[in-house]
Amino acid sequence: MTDPTVSHESDAERESYWNAYYASTRTARRPLPSQFATFVAGELEGPTRILEFGSGAGRDSLFFSSHGHDVTGVDGSKAAVDACSALAATLGEGATFVAATIDQPDLASQLRVEAGNTLVYARFFVHAITDEEETAFLDLAARLTSPGDRLAVEYRTVRDSSGAKVTGAHYRRFVNPSSFNAKAVLHGFEVTYAVEGFGFAKYKQDDAYVARALFVRR
Numbered sequence: 001m002t003d004p005t006v007s008h009e010s011d012a013e014r015e016s017y018w019n020a021y022y023a024s025t026r027t028a029r030r031p032l033p034s035q036f037a038t039f040v041a042g043e044l045e046g047p048t049r050i051l052e053f054g055s056g057a058g059r060d061s062l063f064f065s066s067h068g069h070d071v072t073g074v075d076g077s078k079a080a081v082d083a084c085s086a087l088a089a090t091l092g093e094g095a096t097f098v099a100a101t102i103d104q105p106d107l108a109s110q111l112r113v114e115a116g117n118t119l120v121y122a123r124f125f126v127h128a129i130t131d132e133e134e135t136a137f138l139d140l141a142a143r144l145t146s147p148g149d150r151l152a153v154e155y156r157t158v159r160d161s162s163g164a165k166v167t168g169a170h171y172r173r174f175v176n177p178s179s180f181n182a183k184a185v186l187h188g189f190e191v192t193y194a195v196e197g198f199g200f201a202k203y204k205q206d207d208a209y210v211a212r213a214l215f216v217r218r
């Protein structure tokens with residue numbers, strides 16, 4: 001039976017949607033960060049190596065970079081990565097951006113990590129990928145971190161499937177927070193904070209029912 005909470009698009013259709021989206025929203029102005037990024041920044045102890053997956057228009061990577069963190073954003077859309085690299089240069093930010101899909105086999109080797117000082121960050125990424133890609137994401141997060149490192153995620157949950165959306169129709173999967181947290185635990189992470197609800201990610205008429213979670217690597 002078809003799951004009504006999942007939209008069905010091929011990988012090429014998803015990539016083409018995001019490339020067209022970022023090509024049309026390119027800007028030279030400093031973007032505002034998400035509410036989640038400002039929350040996570042307040043939880044960091046000091047300068048941190050941050051690996052952002054699904055960095056999109058780069059707003060959160062550039063925000064973390066402007067606060068002294070050493071940031072690499074990764075996104076499957078080459079248009080997004082080109083726009084972010086140009087914007088980082090314009091703004092004088094040191095953040096770097098890599099065009100790669102989450103299941104690309106050589107991705108881990110392209111990313112420099114600092115043991116004990118790394119945060120894997122993903123906002124509105126987990127619901128934009130498939131179940132299999134979620135497993136690839138958690139495999140990669142486990143590979144890129146060592147004990148004491150952190151993982152921070154925010155995503156649309158199953159309870160958001162019928163809510164209004166500001167961005168156009170494209171692939172979205174609505175995630176069950178209990179299942180995601182259990183899977184993260186199996187990948188070596190311990191849940192240190194987990195909430196869900198409305199109001200965390202309001203954007204115009206879209207007040208998504210989201211989950212936020214912070215994890216520490218065991």
Ligand SMILES: C[S@@+](CC[C@H](N)C(=O)[O-])C[C@H]1O[C@@H](n2cnc3c(N)ncnc32)[C@H](O)[C@@H]1O
Pocket residue numbers: 014018034053054055056057059074075076077080100101102103122123124125128129133
């Ligand atoms: C909803 S956007 C989130 C952007 C940004 N994090 C934010 O919160 O504004 C999801 C992003 O994930 C990227 N993406 C989707 N599938 C991907 C995949 N399989 N591998 C890497 N990036 C992917 C898209 O290109 C898009 O930029």
